[in-house]
Amino acid sequence: xxxxxxxxxxxxxxxxxxxxxxxxxxxxxxxxxxxxxxxxxxxxxxxxxxxxxxxxxxxxxxxxxxxxxxxxxxxxxxxxxxxxxxxxxxxxxxxxxxxxxxxxxxxxxxxxxxxxxxxxxxxxxxxxxxxxxxxxxxxxxxxxxxxxxxxxxxxxxxxxxxxxxxxxxxxxxxxxxxxxxxxxxxxxxxxxxxxxxxxxxxxxxxxxxxxxxxxxxxxxxxxxxxxxxxxxxxxxxxxxxxxxxxxxxxxxxxxxxxxxxxxxxxxxxxxxxxxxxxxxxxxxxxxxxxxxxxxxxxxxxxxxxxxxxxxxxxxxxxxxxxxxxxxxxxxxxxxxxxxxxxxxxxxxxxxxxxxxxxxxxxxxxxxxxxxxxxxxxxxxxxxxxxxxxxxxxxxxxxxxxxxxxxxxxxxxxxxxxxxxxxxxxxxxxxxxxxx
Numbered sequence: 001x002x003x004x005x006x007x008x009x010x011x012x013x014x015x016x017x018x019x020x021x022x023x024x025x026x027x028x029x030x031x032x033x034x035x036x037x038x039x040x041x042x043x044x045x046x047x048x049x050x051x052x053x054x055x056x057x058x059x060x061x062x063x064x065x066x067x068x069x070x071x072x073x074x075x076x077x078x079x080x081x082x083x084x085x086x087x088x089x090x091x092x093x094x095x096x097x098x099x100x101x102x103x104x105x106x107x108x109x110x111x112x113x114x115x116x117x118x119x120x121x122x123x124x125x126x127x128x129x130x131x132x133x134x135x136x137x138x139x140x141x142x143x144x145x146x147x148x149x150x151x152x153x154x155x156x157x158x159x160x161x162x163x164x165x166x167x168x169x170x171x172x173x174x175x176x177x178x179x180x181x182x183x184x185x186x187x188x189x190x191x192x193x194x195x196x197x198x199x200x201x202x203x204x205x206x207x208x209x210x211x212x213x214x215x216x217x218x219x220x221x222x223x224x225x226x227x228x229x230x231x232x233x234x235x236x237x238x239x240x241x242x243x244x245x246x247x248x249x250x251x252x253x254x255x256x257x258x259x260x261x262x263x264x265x266x267x268x269x270x271x272x273x274x275x276x277x278x279x280x281x282x283x284x285x286x287x288x289x290x291x292x293x294x295x296x297x298x299x300x301x302x303x304x305x306x307x308x309x310x311x312x313x314x315x316x317x318x319x320x321x322x323x324x325x326x327x328x329x330x331x332x333x334x335x336x337x338x339x340x341x342x343x344x345x346x347x348x349x350x351x352x353x354x355x356x357x358x359x360x361x362x363x364x365x366x367x368x369x370x371x372x373x374x375x376x377x378x379x380x381x382x383x384x385x386x387x388x389x390x391x392x393x394x395x396x397x398x399x400x401x402x403x404x405x406x407x408x409x410x411x412x413x414x415x416x417x418x419x420x421x422x423x424x425x426x427x428x429x430x431x432x433x434x435x
Contacts, residue, residue: 062405062433063433063434063435064400064431064432064433065383065384065387065431065432065434066429066432067381067382067426067429067430068381068382068383068428068429069379069381069382069428070379070380070382070419071376071377071378072377072380072382072413072414072415072416072419072420072421073373073375074373074374074375074376074414074415074416075371075372075373075374075416076299076303076306076374077369077370077371077372078297078299078313078351078353078369078370078371078372079367079368079369080296080298080351080367081295081296081364081365081366082294082295082296082355082362082363082364082368083293083294083295083365084286084288084289084290084292084293084294084364085289085292085293085294085330085352085354086288086289087255087286087287087288087289087364088251088252088253088255088287088288089283089286090122090123090249090283090284090285090286090287091281091282091284092104092125092279092282093125093243093246093247093249094280094281095130095243095246096239096243101280103277103278103279104125104126104247104277104278104279104280105125105126105275105276105277106123106124106125106126106272106273106274106275106277106278106284107124107125107127107274108121108124108274109123109124109259109284109285110123110259110285111259112259112271113257113258113360114256114257115255115256115257116251116254116255116256116287117254118252118253118254119250119251121248121249121250121251122249122250122257122285122287123248123249123285124248124249125248126247127244127247130240130243130247131244134240134241137233137236140233140236141234141236141237143233144226144229144230144233145230147230148226148227148230151222152223155220155223158215158219159215159216159219162208162211162215165208166205166208166209169201169208170205172201172204173198173202173204175201176194176197176201176202179194179198180194180195180197251287253287254289255288255289255290256287256288257285257286257287258286258287258288258364259271259284259285260272260284260286262276262278272284272285286364288363290358290360290362290363291358292354293354293355293358293362293364294327294330294353294354294355295327295352295353295355295368295369296350296351296352297350297351297353298337298348298350299351300346300347300348300349301336301347301349304332307351307372308329309329309330309331309332310328311372311373311374312326312327312328312372312373313326313327313328313329313353313372313373314327314370314373315327315353315355315368315369315370315371316368316370316371317361317366317368318366318369319366320361325355325356325357325362326355326356326357327353327356328353328354328356329352329353329354329372330354331352332349332351332352333349333350336348336349337349337350353370353372375414376414377413377421380413380423381421381422381423381426381428382420382421382422383397383419383420383422383426383432384418384420385415385417385418385419385420386434386435387420387432387433387434388412388420391407395410395412396408396409396410397410397422397425397433398432399430399433400430400432400433405433408426409425410422410423410425410426411424411425
């Protein structure tokens with residue numbers, strides 16, 4: 001039997017594939033679909049659970065506040081300085097004498113904060129130099145009075161001499177006339193001479209008669225000039241007497257003294273005191289009515305529509321942090337003013353807020369603030385201002401529910417910056433989202 005190689009033997013032909021039975025494929029497809037459904041259900045459950053967990057986490061982490069019943073006050077702060085509505089400025093006198101432009105030395109001075117009555121002496125200046133000058137003017141007045149007396153006596157003497165000369169001239173004229181009557185027994189030349197004597201005496205007499213009124217007018221004018229010089233010197237003395245009175249200052253009203261400041265050598269600014277030198281017209285103090293204190297400030301012109309005269313206010317002083325005073329809007333400016341070059345296009349309106357119950361601590365030029373009450377709403381639902389948002393031009397809040405926060409449109413009222421009144425759309429006790 002010959003040997004054979006099994007590797008060289010032909011391989012059997014492959015069998016054609018046979019389709020699996022229909023009854024065995026359908027169960028596998030149904031099983032696969034069931035698995036997909038189960039997986040999808042599990043994924044949805046897990047996703048919804050995570051969403052609910054996320055919502056619960058958001059609700060838990062959100063900052064909330066509870067709507068409460070309360071009172072809302074809307075106020076606007078006016079800052080400025082205190083000032084007296086009724087006051088009198090006291091300045092150094094302007095003197096009319098030759099030394100009127102010179103500085104004056106304070107001899108007496110009321111203390112700052114001192115209460116004075118009308119007519120009380122509040123300041124006095126050193127009068128010595130003026131008294132010395134007044135003594136000179138009085139001596140000059142006496143000289144002028146003596147000049148008038150001398151002029152009167154001299155005029156009387158001159159007039160008497162003139163009258164005597166006139167009488168002599170009249171006597172000469174009469175004598176010449178008598179001599180001329182006897183001219184018939186005289187020669188022709190003598191008669192001419194007598195005629196000339198009469199004419200000369202008559203001319204002299206008439207000339208003296210004409211000079212008499214002119215001399216009287218001249219003497220009267222000279223006397224008037226001397227009298228005017230005397231009157232001028234008299235007025236000079238009166239001016240100095242008036243200036244001496246001006247050196248003593250009296251209070252024009254009842255009130256409190258507030259001294260002004262001055263600059264010393266070195267640039268230090270201090271209050272005036274006895275011994276200081278002040279110039280004519282320099283302010284030295286104010287006498288204020290302490291019952292008429294007010295806060296003078298400014299508000300933006302856009303805020304004027306909310307302001308009304310008579311609105312109440314709470315007033316505080318920076319110098320006395322614990323002090324509070326009642327006030328009311330007393331006056332508003334009619335014209336807008338500019339706050340300065342840096343804000344040229346901004347316009348403010350001056351406002352004065354009267355302090356109703358001031359005490360001795362309220363003095364002028366203290367920095368102050370007045371919180372003016374613009375409106376008040378009582379027994380309204382209030383929430384933090386941060387809880388109210390605007391959407392599509394409407395005010396909304398997010399109210400906490402079992403399913404999270406829901407947006408709700410509300411009607412707001414007054415706001416004080418921190419709290420806002422909700423007039424409609426929210427009830428007391430509901431919780432709103434703040435952040």
